[in-house]
Amino acid sequence: MSEGQQPIASERKGPGLAARFVLAFCGLFLVFGSGVVFTVWNNDRQNADRHATDVLRREARSIAAQMDIAERDSQQIDTAYSLELVVSDPAAEPRGLRIVAADRVLADHGAPAFRKAIGEFVRGAGAGGEILVAAAPMKGGQVYVAAERRVLRHGSMGTAAFVASLFFGFGALAALIAWFMARSISDPLSRLTAFAETFGETFSAAPVEFKTGDELETLGRAVNQMGERVQATIRRLQRMAYSDIATGLPNHERFTRDVTEFLNTRQGETGGLFVVRLDRLDRIFDAVGHDAGDELLARIVNRFASAVRAIDRMVRTEHCVTLPSQLARLRGGDFAILASSFRGPEDAARFAQLLASALNQPFDWREHKLVLGAAIGAAILPQDADDADTAIRHAMLALSAARADNGRMKFFTKALDREAHAQLAFEREMRAALERNEFKAYFQPKVDLLSGRVIGAEALARWVKPDRTMVSPGRFIPAAEENGLIGSISEVILRDACWKAADWAREGFPLSVAVNISPLQFADERFTDKILRAMADAGLSPDRMELEITESVALENPERALRLLEPLRSLGVKVSLDDFGCGHSSLASLTRLPFDIIKIDQQFVRALAKDRHAPAIIEMILAMAASLDYTVVAEGIETEQEADFLRRRGCQIGQGFLWGAAMPAPEFLRFNAERANVAQRGVA
Numbered sequence: 001m002s003e004g005q006q007p008i009a010s011e012r013k014g015p016g017l018a019a020r021f022v023l024a025f026c027g028l029f030l031v032f033g034s035g036v037v038f039t040v041w042n043n044d045r046q047n048a049d050r051h052a053t054d055v056l057r058r059e060a061r062s063i064a065a066q067m068d069i070a071e072r073d074s075q076q077i078d079t080a081y082s083l084e085l086v087v088s089d090p091a092a093e094p095r096g097l098r099i100v101a102a103d104r105v106l107a108d109h110g111a112p113a114f115r116k117a118i119g120e121f122v123r124g125a126g127a128g129g130e131i132l133v134a135a136a137p138m139k140g141g142q143v144y145v146a147a148e149r150r151v152l153r154h155g156s157m158g159t160a161a162f163v164a165s166l167f168f169g170f171g172a173l174a175a176l177i178a179w180f181m182a183r184s185i186s187d188p189l190s191r192l193t194a195f196a197e198t199f200g201e202t203f204s205a206a207p208v209e210f211k212t213g214d215e216l217e218t219l220g221r222a223v224n225q226m227g228e229r230v231q232a233t234i235r236r237l238q239r240m241a242y243s244d245i246a247t248g249l250p251n252h253e254r255f256t257r258d259v260t261e262f263l264n265t266r267q268g269e270t271g272g273l274f275v276v277r278l279d280r281l282d283r284i285f286d287a288v289g290h291d292a293g294d295e296l297l298a299r300i301v302n303r304f305a306s307a308v309r310a311i312d313r314m315v316r317t318e319h320c321v322t323l324p325s326q327l328a329r330l331r332g333g334d335f336a337i338l339a340s341s342f343r344g345p346e347d348a349a350r351f352a353q354l355l356a357s358a359l360n361q362p363f364d365w366r367e368h369k370l371v372l373g374a375a376i377g378a379a380i381l382p383q384d385a386d387d388a389d390t391a392i393r394h395a396m397l398a399l400s401a402a403r404a405d406n407g408r409m410k411f412f413t414k415a416l417d418r419e420a421h422a423q424l425a426f427e428r429e430m431r432a433a434l435e436r437n438e439f440k441a442y443f444q445p446k447v448d449l450l451s452g453r454v455i456g457a458e459a460l461a462r463w464v465k466p467d468r469t470m471v472s473p474g475r476f477i478p479a480a481e482e483n484g485l486i487g488s489i490s491e492v493i494l495r496d497a498c499w500k501a502a503d504w505a506r507e508g509f510p511l512s513v514a515v516n517i518s519p520l521q522f523a524d525e526r527f528t529d530k531i532l533r534a535m536a537d538a539g540l541s542p543d544r545m546e547l548e549i550t551e552s553v554a555l556e557n558p559e560r561a562l563r564l565l566e567p568l569r570s571l572g573v574k575v576s577l578d579d580f581g582c583g584h585s586s587l588a589s590l591t592r593l594p595f596d597i598i599k600i601d602q603q604f605v606r607a608l609a610k611d612r613h614a615p616a617i618i619e620m621i622l623a624m625a626a627s628l629d630y631t632v633v634a635e636g637i638e639t640e641q642e643a644d645f646l647r648r649r650g651c652q653i654g655q656g657f658l659w660g661a662a663m664p665a666p667e668f669l670r671f672n673a674e675r676a677n678v679a680q681r682g683v684a
């Protein structure tokens, strides 16, 4: 967990836990307290009533007794109803107590007098005053005494007030204690919440620390532990996300970050970004076997890293220890180096030169002598780019240029960038042309050198724009091979050629058609099915179909070539080895390939007139083909002499400008008819 981090206070959306706890407590206390106070008050009230009634009764009895004496002593009772007595009971404070009436008096004065007396009394007591009445027997009747209730009650209501104040006093104290108790629970919880919120947002937060000695403390410890584990996992994931698993070197993402950091923080410094492609890595792995691959890769990385360190010491003398150059693996055989603190572009050039020569030195591994075959593209920073992606892209452009030139090393230039943009624009144009169906199959005749008859044609891709102008195949075919569009273009040509050849057969010209197969088409697992489908859709008989595959494509994986081509050959499809003689395959390895025709590359035919070895090479190819029973097609025949030479050496079929370049299908059919006539007259 990171040190010194402040937990982010959690944003409360209502009263806190402690406040809610105390509110709930006070609420309960209020309800309970009010109940108790009400009970005490009610009890007081009832006691007061009882007391008042007792006082009144006592008064009634005492008046009755006085009346009895008075009657005995004198007859002064007539005015009794208006008599106001001062009662001696001090606790009763009986101000306003009146003898209201006596039966005897009522007898003399009648009920209305009593009612009047009561009425006066009630009015005297005021609105809402309650009247208590008590009666006592006296000689000859009853004495009634009435009084206001409030007058008869004494200070007993003080008990309720006392209880209430006591109760609420204790309540306030209890609320305070409850507040502190609640805080002691809610504080750790708030901290845990803040921790969870911060951690949830940033995967990093200061550990929660509190010593409550209870379950909360245990929970806090568990949460801290969990956070640490999550962070450790994140660190591991980050390591995995930012490093190449096979070599442990920083990967593309990490390298991009490092370059970004360099560009953002080391302004004013000259740096170099070098992209290195170890071209032969795959082939080396194939050669040594994949089991040994890991060990070999580790050895290569080791060698690479020590080369970088050594060059660092030579070129970046002062900074090689404090800021060593960083080596990363971008993907496959592509590595990259970021070197900073160059004194100028000359240092970067020297660095690249030394790197190229170090990596191209052969080295021993087990019983093998290996050469990595490194090509290097370099960009100078910040001069060539101001962001990491552009810097890497520019170094990659330089790398492609170095490889295209068969060179070992190239620096990025603005011209390379312009070229790349132009290529991109051209690629867009090509895609649009594919959609608009502007790629057509043109047919170059293949002629039987002995009879002079056309035996078939090679379908060649042509880009015919809507205004009938053509884009040179020398331009778009290499571009399509580079950007991968050659696969789609070849499929268009394949289908077009199948339809045209099927038409010719239907029109009575059973000519064969040869189509060129791109490496991309051949890499497709559905290759065989696609060819079968194209022939079936067009209704072309398989024995009219020929597939031209270059030596290098077929030899890359002879087993695969056999697996893909054999089913087609068994149906009658012919396979020819295009551009024969240009590859580097040994003659022995050729026998492992499933093919029927050899096409001698045009460079040998063209060399016939200039190179004194050329005839011998052609003779050798023809002799080998004859003994292995292959048909031979010579391409690029431009002159009668070339045709004659080949015919006399036993080459069966010729193709070249001598007869014609690739032409649209109708023209080809006309040409075929003309040739048939010429052949009939016996001219080849």
Ligand code: C2E
Pocket (backbone or CB within 6 Å): 444, 459, 460, 461, 473, 474, 477, 486, 489, 490, 493, 494, 516, 517, 518, 519, 548, 578, 579, 602, 635, 636, 637, 638, 655, 656, 657, 658, 661, 662
């Ligand atoms: P390729 O298959 O060896 O085709 C023969 C090339 O030689 C054609 O060039 C053709 O026009 C040219 N050529 C034929 N006779 C002569 C001659 O007498 N003199 C000279 N100087 N050249 C001659 P193109 O059409 O430019 O095609 C170049 C290459 O592009 C082809 O070589 C083939 O590898 C590829 N290509 C053409 N069309 C397709 C296609 O549809 N699919 C694929 N995958 N590749 C294609």
Ligand code: MG
Pocket (backbone or CB within 6 Å): 458, 516, 548, 578
């Ligand atoms: Mg060809």
Ligand code: MG
Pocket (backbone or CB within 6 Å): 578, 579, 599, 601, 602, 635
């Ligand atoms: Mg060829």
